[in-house]
Amino acid sequence: MRTVTALRLSPTTSAMALLAVLSLAAVGCGSTLPPKELVDARAAYDTASKGPAAQQTPAELHTARQALDQAERLFNDEGDGQVTKHAAYDAIRKAQAADSMGRTAVLAKEKEAAEKDAQALEGDIHRKTQGELAKTKAELERERAALEKSREQLERERIAREEAEKKAAQALADLRKFAEVKSEARGTVITLSGGVLFVSNESTLSAGAMAKLAEVSDALIKSDPDSSITIEGHTDNQGQAKYNDELSQKRADAVRDYFVSRGIAKDRIKSNGLGAARPIAPNTSPEGRANNRRVEIIITPAKK
Amino acid sequence: MRTATFVSLFLAVATTTVAGCGGSFPPPSERLATAEAAARSARELGADKDPKAALHLKLAQEQIDQAKAQMKAEENKKADQTLSRAGADAELAVALAKENNARTETEKAKEKIKSLKKEGK
Known part of the structure; x- marks a missing residue:
């Protein structure tokens, strides 16, 4: 009874099934949809190209670009297979590395500028300290000389007094x-x-x-x-x-x-x-x- | 005569196919060495101190280990691809570790300026 029904419904059902299979196949082999790795690679390169790498490390950014191009080529030629995914993975990492290197270069420049500033500041402080030291030294010397003078003066007066008394x-x-x-x-x-x-x-x-x-x-x-x-x-x-x-x-x-x-x-x-x-x-x-x-x-x- | 030619042609095709399958793909020793060297560099640069660098170093190391297992299983082509990924991660770990070091040094230099300014007052 059921078999009969199935057989009876068969023409319509099979047509629908065929359509479903066909549409599925279209999506499946429609390698027009890029794998996740390639999407990520494009985004990673986009990020890197907008970062400091463009100015600071263009060579590394270029290497990342080449890796992305290679992944795109493989995707075009061979679809979303493992080879494409591997290439895209490589492109992601290269873009991230280029971005990082760009930031590193900026940091290095900041460090250099900061060290230069620090050196200038140290020079200022050194000069200031030296100046203060020299001033203090001079003051001490003046005081010492004055003390010596008054001591000598006192001594002379004492001798004179003694002589006069004698x-x-x-x-x-x-x-x-x-x-x-x-x-x-x-x-x-x-x-x-x-x-x-x-x-x-x-x-x-x-x-x-x-x-x-x-x-x-x-x-x-x-x-x-x-x-x-x-x-x-x-x-x-x-x-x-x-x-x-x-x-x-x-x-x-x-x-x-x-x-x-x-x-x-x-x-x-x-x-x-x-x-x-x-x-x-x-x-x-x-x-x-x-x-x-x-x-x-x-x-x-x-x-x- | 025709049969012989056909047989030899078949053999040639078969051989090519086998080679293509990676049965005779050479062990990717050079790629392994390169990836391991990069991972070592990242470690020496202190990749462990930066979470992002540490993550990619870990990925690289896991893939290196996976590739070694694949090589043992004579899946050389797979191993080669795994090592390609391992190398990419290790190189990224190197870059990130360097960036982290540069950031630390820059911060140190800026801190020095701050303390010098305080001292100079």
Whole structure:
């Protein structure tokens, strides 16, 4: 029963089947449809040709193009067989490689530029550092030199002070041989006997007196340049008071003039003739009178 | 006489066909060496460090192994084609590894500039 039906339907069915088979065959052997590999290869080449390879690595891109052309030829000549697929596979990889090489070339150039920039920057930093170093060095050197100078200055001052003190001590020692030196409230008082400096009744300094006064002026007075000096002339009570006053004034002036001639500023020195007003010994004996005939040099330290 | 000619012709055709089938296709030793050398280069360039390069190196190695098996089975023509693919993948792995290295070096150079700029301030 079924067989009969089948047989009966046979003409129509077989015609339809034939059509279906034919259309299938058309698609199947219609090698006009490229294999997936070839489609991928075309896309890969398209991507690569739009990438940096066109500029950077044209030779590699050309190799990829040749591989694609070969795959296309095989597809045209032999359809979508294994040979075509292998060739297309090769073309895909070559296109991808060309693309990669193009990117690599760009990266290499970027690297080169970056290294150049880095080198320039390093140079800048090096120069800057060197400059700062040189500046610091110079500053240090200046400071060191200043320190050295002030140290030398201090040393010179110390030596000068020591020398002055030594000289003063020496001068004082020398002075004590012919004069009395005392420290009083009014300052250092140097008492020189009138007989040492002047001939009796004269107000001119003898040569020996000058040498002695030179020592006084050089040592004691110059060692303290800001001190003020008072020179007092004194006599005994023999003779007229007016004469004694005048003589003592002249003698004090003579000493003052001598000091000025030695380079001591005039405004530092005062001279007073006090006559017999201030005896330091009784005028009753020749020794006492000799003691009273004297010149006192009073050195008053500068008021601080 | 005619029969003999026909037989010899048949033999010739048969031989040609056998050769075409790859029975006597020579072992693709040179292609194998080339593919293996490329794979080695890719490995030495550090293809393992880049995922894409590593993938293609793996593909190349698998195809090399497959080709070796095919050669053992005397399927030389198949092996030759497999090796063609292996070579293409290995070369791509080389290119990608180089690109990866170049990228690393470029980044390093740029980082250096950055740190130098910081230092210079």
